[in-house]
Amino acid sequence: MMKISLVRAARNPEASRTLPSLPFEKDGMDIARSTISRWPGYAPSPIRDLSDLAAELDLGKIYFKDESVRFGLGSFKPLGGAFAVSRALSRYLSAETGEAEPDLASPQMKARVVNLTVTAATDGNHGRSVAWGARMFGCRCVIFVCSSVTRQRKDAIASYGAEIREVDGSFDDAVRLAAKTAKDEGWFVIPDTSDGETVEAPRDVTQGYMLLVDEALDQLRDEPPITHLFLQAGVGGMASASAARFWQAYGAERPITTIVEPEQCACWYESLVAGEPVAVTGDIDSAMAGLSCGEVSLIAWPVLRTGADFMMTLSDDAVPVMMRYLAGKGQDARPVIAGETGISGLAGLVAAAQDETLRKELGLGPDSRVFVVNSEGDTDPEAYKTIVGKSASEVLEQ
Structure with a gap:
């Protein structure tokens, strides 16, 4: 045994x-x-x-x-990351169009989100989920990866069209850099953790x-x-x-x-x-x-x-x-x-x-x-x- x-x-x-x-x-x-x-x-x-x-x-x-x-x-990560991408885009589109439940699959809504960017930090699977969701809904995606993430995991994330940015540090360092960059650039940050400031996603x-x-x-x-x-x-x-x-x-x-x-x-x-x-x-x-x-x-x-x-x-x-x-x-x-x-x-x-x-x-x-x-x-x-x-x-x- x-x-x-x-x-x-x-x-x-x-x-x-x-x-x-x-x-x-x-x-x-x-x-x-x-x-x-x-x-x-x-x-x-x-x-x-x-x-x-x-x-x-x-x-x-x-x-x-x-x-x-x-x-x-x-x-299991698509249940979280991709879902949070859909919620962030839905809230944005509701505010823009007045529709309570915008159809993210419609050509009209995809045209509205094509220039929006979602971002996240990952040690592998969460970033892949966010990238997959971004591709499904038609927006841009940037993923920050910590130094321990393997090449295969990076390539898997990139295969969904995401831009990969490498961070010389730990997962927690990548989380902080993703949040700062999102704030500076006006992106939607989709973390799978909360520091008490970022809560909704x-x-x-x-x-x-x-x-x-x-x-x-x-x-x-x-x-x-x-x-x-x-x-x-x-x-x-x-x-x-x-x-x-x-x-x-x-x-x-x-x-x-x-x-x-x-x-x-x-x-x-x-x-x-x-x-x-x-x-x-x-x-x-x-x-x-x-x-x-x-x-x-x-x-x-x-x-x-x-x-x-x-x-x-x-x-x-x-x-x-x-x-x-x-x-x-x-x-x-x-x-x-x-x-x-x-x-x-x-x-x-x-x-x-x-x-x-x-x-x-x-x-x-x-x-x-x-x-x-x-x-x-x-x-x-x-x-x-x-x-x-x-x-x-x-x-x-x-």
């Missing part, structure tokens, strides 16, 4: 069963659902039943929401992510309730969106929620222990590239401050172990294509279930029904093949 070792784990002292006032629009979920479901190629991402792993870990069920097939982009991003769990609630409507969530957290967008949507659906009976991060960039771990946002500095690059963030999003903070029950950190050693396991053929839903960040939540579950003390604290056992998200597939095909030893297509041909 594979072994994943945790580095640190702790209970969140501020965890609560009471749903806070969420930092979202009242009808945000409805808007996200109605908007995204109309896009070409939309379909709910599948849930993979990892029954082999559940049996090995002596758990009841592991539901693995597989975002590797979302819109052909290989991650990151709120839209997070509301779009909530569709992921909204789909799952429908897909699992005939199943017993979920008991545990293991959610990877970079800035916290997907984690807060997922926790919030389950909280809305389950109320005080919400699942026990654990935040999973790489040890070197555990800004959520440090912040939840401190009871306030804490920035992690230094070398924060991780093999789990999408989680290489040193600062929590202030949109996500009010949700996870009390909505996360536990937090844990892993070393990068978990990446090849989990990726290869999921690429193997099993008696269950495997093989599943999962990238370096995609495996993080599942790796956290494995580490927790194999640690006797944490397993007991979390109440993991044969009756546990665990929800985890495969947040990306082979979004860097070269890295995937190097780690797994086969390309995604070769894995799926097994």
Whole structure:
């Protein structure tokens, strides 16, 4: 049986069963659902039943929401970045034309946005999503990438027509430069994190992510309730969106929620222990590239401050172990294509279930029904093949 070792784990002292006032629009979920479901190629991402792993870990069920097939982009990110682009353009066009719900697909509206520019900072998938949305709606796009972003990820973003600007620094440095440039140039900035000043777009991003769990609630409507969530957290967008949507659906009976991060960039771990946002500095690059963030999003903070029950950190050693396991053929839903960040939540579950003390604290056992998200597939095909030893297509041909 594979072994994943945790580095640190702790209970969140501020965890609560009471749903806070969420930092979202009242009808945000409805808007996200109605908007995204109309896009070409939309379909709910599948849930993979990892029954082999559940049996090995002596758990009841592991539901693995597989975002590797979302819109052909290989991650959950289009639900956020592209949706936020649509909201920014819709608000602009409403103000210009007086139409409450402008049709972004119409030639008249495309003519109005062709000279507008959207921008974002990225460590890979968010920038790709924003660029994809900009191409779909017909506006210009500039993406700032931090120094750790691989050439393949840059090329994937550029393939949607975006201009790439490289930043000599971290993801957080790229976020700040994108915001400053947008302000100076009069562009629309579409960050997936909030510093408290830019709120509207990151709120839209997070509301779009909530569709992921909204789909799952429908897909699992005939199943017993979920008991545990293991959610990877970079800035916290997907984690807060997922926790919030389950909280809305389950109320005080919400699942026990654990935040999973790489040890070197555990800004959520440090912040939840401190009871306030804490920035992690230094070398924060991780093999789990999408989680290489040193600062929590202030949109996500009010949700996870009390909505996360536990937090844990892993070393990068978990990446090849989990990726290869999921690429193997099993008696269950495997093989599943999962990238370096995609495996993080599942790796956290494995580490927790194999640690006797944490397993007991979390109440993991044969009756546990665990929800985890495969947040990306082979979004860097070269890295995937190097780690797994086969390309995604070769894995799926097994």
